[in-house]
Amino acid sequence: MPRWPGPLLIVAGLLLALGAFSAAAMVAEGQLEIDDRSMLGPIALAGALIFAAGLVYSAIRQIRMRSVLRPDRYRGPSVIVLLALALVTATILVAPFGSDAAVLMGGAGEMTFAGAIAILVSTPLALALVSWLFVWRPRALEALPSFPGRDPSGALLAGLGWGVLAWIGSTLVIIAVGWLLELIGRPPEPGAAELAIALVDPWIVVLAIVVLAPIAEELFFRGVVFNAWLREGGRRYAYVGSAALFAVIHVSLISLLPIFLLGLALAWVYERTGSLLAPIAMHATVNGISVALALLVRFDLVQLPV
Numbered sequence: 001m002p003r004w005p006g007p008l009l010i011v012a013g014l015l016l017a018l019g020a021f022s023a024a025a026m027v028a029e030g031q032l033e034i035d036d037r038s039m040l041g042p043i044a045l046a047g048a049l050i051f052a053a054g055l056v057y058s059a060i061r062q063i064r065m066r067s068v069l070r071p072d073r074y075r076g077p078s079v080i081v082l083l084a085l086a087l088v089t090a091t092i093l094v095a096p097f098g099s100d101a102a103v104l105m106g107g108a109g110e111m112t113f114a115g116a117i118a119i120l121v122s123t124p125l126a127l128a129l130v131s132w133l134f135v136w137r138p139r140a141l142e143a144l145p146s147f148p149g150r151d152p153s154g155a156l157l158a159g160l161g162w163g164v165l166a167w168i169g170s171t172l173v174i175i176a177v178g179w180l181l182e183l184i185g186r187p188p189e190p191g192a193a194e195l196a197i198a199l200v201d202p203w204i205v206v207l208a209i210v211v212l213a214p215i216a217e218e219l220f221f222r223g224v225v226f227n228a229w230l231r232e233g234g235r236r237y238a239y240v241g242s243a244a245l246f247a248v249i250h251v252s253l254i255s256l257l258p259i260f261l262l263g264l265a266l267a268w269v270y271e272r273t274g275s276l277l278a279p280i281a282m283h284a285t286v287n288g289i290s291v292a293l294a295l296l297v298r299f300d301l302v303q304l305p306v
Contacts, residue, residue, distance in 0.1 A: 001057075001060070001061045006055070006057040006058035008054070009051070010055060012054075013047045013050030013052070013053070017044045017051060019043075019047075020040045020043040020044035020047060027040075041095075045092065048092050051088055055084055055085040058077065059077035059081050059085065060077075062077040063138050063140065071142040071143060072142075072231065074140060074227070074228040074231045075139075076135045076224075076228065079228050079229065083249070085126075085134075086127045086220070087249070090122040090126040091122075093122040097112070097115035100112055100115025100116065100118070100119060101119060104119060104192065104195050110199075111200060113201070113204075116196075117204060117208075119196070120208035120209070121208050121212060123213075123216075124216035125212075125216070127216040127217060127219070127220040128215070128219055131223065135224050135228075141227050141231075144223075144227060147275070147276050147277070148276075149275025151273075152275065152277055154273070155275035156277055156281045158278050158281075158282075159277065159283075160281050160282070162265065162278075162285075163281060163282040163284070163286050164285060164289070166286050167285065167286045167290065169258075169265075170258040170262050171258075173258040174258050177258070178254055181254060186253075191254075192252075193250075194294065197209075197294040197295065197298065198294075198298055205295070206288075209287050209291055211284065213287065214280050214281075214287060215280055217283065218266065218270075218276055218283055219276065221246045221263065221266075222266060222267055222276060225241065226238045229241045239267050239268075240264075242263060242267055243261075243262075243264045243266075243267060244260060244263070262283075262286065265282075266279040266282060
């Protein structure tokens with residue numbers, strides 16, 4: 001397979017999508033006049049699809065090129081390509097629900113049931129799908145320990161215990177970061193997860209944030225990214241790299257450091273237990289405590305100090 005079609009499609013799709021978004025922003029600010037503004041959305045979507053096609057082509061080519069490597073090496077696509085493909089796939093899935101996304105980001109209004117499901121589930125679904133299609137299915141990571149590990153019940157208990165400690169630690173770090181941001185005049189704004197907890201049906205929130213997100217994110221960031229970079233660059237590279245990518249996708253200034261530290265802890269628990277069940281349980285515990293507390297506050301069952 002020639003190399004050029006992948007980068008060509010990626011650049012062309014990116015330019016097309018960014019051009020459509022830039023035009024829409026200029027129209028909104030009165031700097032540009034367009035007779036038919038409704039065409040900008042389909043153009044941006046077309047750019048995203050072309051961009052995704054370029055990533056898929058590059059991923060398939062990398063799998064074919066790396067298939068000759070030894071089984072103890074990582075033989076899948078670049079994890080950066082995989083992450084970009086997952087994020088653009090999630091964006092495409094959410095595209096039909098633009099009005100629901102606007103309600104969520106505005107922090108007020110009522111979202112449709114389908115829109116809430118799509119927005120909260122799209123990223124975990126995309127991460128799991130990309131992991132399966134381009135890593136697990138082509139057996140790009142062979143000789144890994146089994147998913148449950150040697151002691152599934154012990155892994156679950158360890159994950160629960162470490163999850164409670166991780167929630168306490170991450171909460172303290174978030175408080176400290178929030179205080180520092182206040183000092184420099186950059187008060188933290190609520191992230192997408194916090195806004196969703198305040199607006200979306202609680203059962204959808206629990207399903208997406210407490211169940212699906214921990215499973216999909218641990219499959220990708222610990223199961224794929226950590227193991228791929230462990231084989232390619234060593235333990236330090238795997239720890240720092242997987243935690244950094246894990247933090248970046250959450251797109252929250254106040255949560256960047258605590259999520260990075262949580263990513264390091266999740267990788268340590270995974271390596272210590274040899275089971276993905278442990279970091280999944282730990283991740284679900286951290287999310288579950290946060291969601292439970294936020295829902296109690298939402299329904300005025302608990303009052304937090306201001």
